[in-house]
Amino acid sequence: LAKTTQPISMDSYEGQEVNITCSHNNIATNDYITWYQQFPSQGPRFIIQGYKTKVTNEVASLFIPADRKSSTLSLPRVSLSDTAVYYCLVGEGGSYIPTFGRGTSLIVHP
Amino acid sequence: DAGVTQSPTHLIKTRGQQVTLRCSPKSGHDTVSWYQQALGQGPQFIFQYYEEEERQRGNFPDRFSGHQFPNYSSELNVNALLLGDSALYLCASSLVSSSGNTIYFGEGSWLTVV
Numbered sequence: 001l002a003k004t005t006q007p008i009s010m011d012s013y014e015g016q017e018v019n020i021t022c023s024h025n026n027i028a029t030n031d032y033i034t035w036y037q038q039f040p041s042q043g044p045r046f047i048i049q050g051y052k053t054k055v056t057n058e059v060a061s062l063f064i065p066a067d068r069k070s071s072t073l074s075l076p077r078v079s080l081s082d083t084a085v086y087y088c089l090v091g092e093g094g095s096y097i098p099t100f101g102r103g104t105s106l107i108v109h110p
Numbered sequence: 111d112a113g114v115t116q117s118p119t120h121l122i123k124t125r126g127q128q129v130t131l132r133c134s135p136k137s138g139h140d141t142v143s144w145y146q147q148a149l150g151q152g153p154q155f156i157f158q159y160y161e162e163e164e165r166q167r168g169n170f171p172d173r174f175s176g177h178q179f180p181n182y183s184s185e186l187n188v189n190a191l192l193l194g195d196s197a198l199y200l201c202a203s204s205l206v207s208s209s210g211n212t213i214y215f216g217e218g219s220w221l222t223v224v
Contacts, residue, residue: 034212034213036215041198041218041220042217042218043114043200043202043215043216043217043218044153044200044215045215046212046213046214049212087152097143097155097158097166097168098155098213099155100145100152100153100154101152102151102152103152
């Protein structure tokens with residue numbers, strides 16, 4: 001399983017763009033990159049998934065360079081409600097077992 | 111379209127007792143995984159069920175067992191509860207044939223062992 005490395009914590013202010021980078025140096029050819037958001041006492045929530053280049057949805061963008069050894073989750077104009085833990089996971093297929101690290105604790109300040 | 115549902119949401123048990131947690135996967139999903147999340151930690155994989163059989167297992171003792179039913183719902187059973195079993199237990203579902211790795215989680219069951 002590809003191991004991921006993320007910053008333990010980040011701070012931002014309302015209205016700013018936040019970029020969280022995840023390193024996954026031993027990503028395999030068939031692996032996808034998925035990001036989850038988790039609020040206290042709730043289950044992780046799917047944010048975005050990508051394989052290469054750039055993916056954008058209504059809440060975030062995911063940037064993946066050509067070598068796919070890292071990825072960056074971009075949250076535009078964060079609000080207080082974006083304060084949460086963000087997890088980067090790498091794996092393939094519906095039957096793989098995602099391995100969670102400690103994630104990145106994002107705190108958004110007024 | 112209902113997402114992953116878990117029950118109960120909270121429960122308190124006494125050390126040595128047994129507990130059963132239940133999970134209904136997202137509609138159309140055939141694979142269920144269970145995770146344990148201690149306070150301040152990321153979720154830790156317990157096991158995964160597909161076609162009513164345990165496919166993979168994490169580093170958890172045999173006190174943790176599970177079952178998957180023909181309708182894809184699942185149960186997690188923990189015997190001889192220890193204080194250290196207090197945690198949020200998460201159920202996640204996915205479709206084994208999907209090309210990506212999108213896994214959907216329920217809101218979890220909070221277990222407190224006293």
